[in-house]
Amino acid sequence: MKLNKSTASVNDVNRVRRAITFCQKHELNFNGFPFDDPLVSSAGIGLELYVPQGTEDHEILEGIRQAKYERDVVSHAVLVCPPAWFAEN
Secondary structure, rough: OOOOOOOHHHHHHHHHHHHHHHHHHHOOOEEEEEOOEEEEEOOEEEEEEEEEOOOOHHHHHHHHHHHHHHOOOOEEEEEEHHHHHHHHO
């Protein structure tokens, strides 16, 4: 599986921190990674997995596998974020 990875920009910080905080509060994660899962079509969700810099690809792939097992994932994106964004609030 090809990873659709990109690096987070400063423009992403508020949106991503809100999603991370929500996932931490409700103990939602795939392989330990917080996520967002907007419905993109009647077929399923578009998974956006948030991972800290330095995360190994095999760990990310396991998170995507877990998501596909639990949800109808139509597409995925991996956003690589600074570790400070994952600090508990």
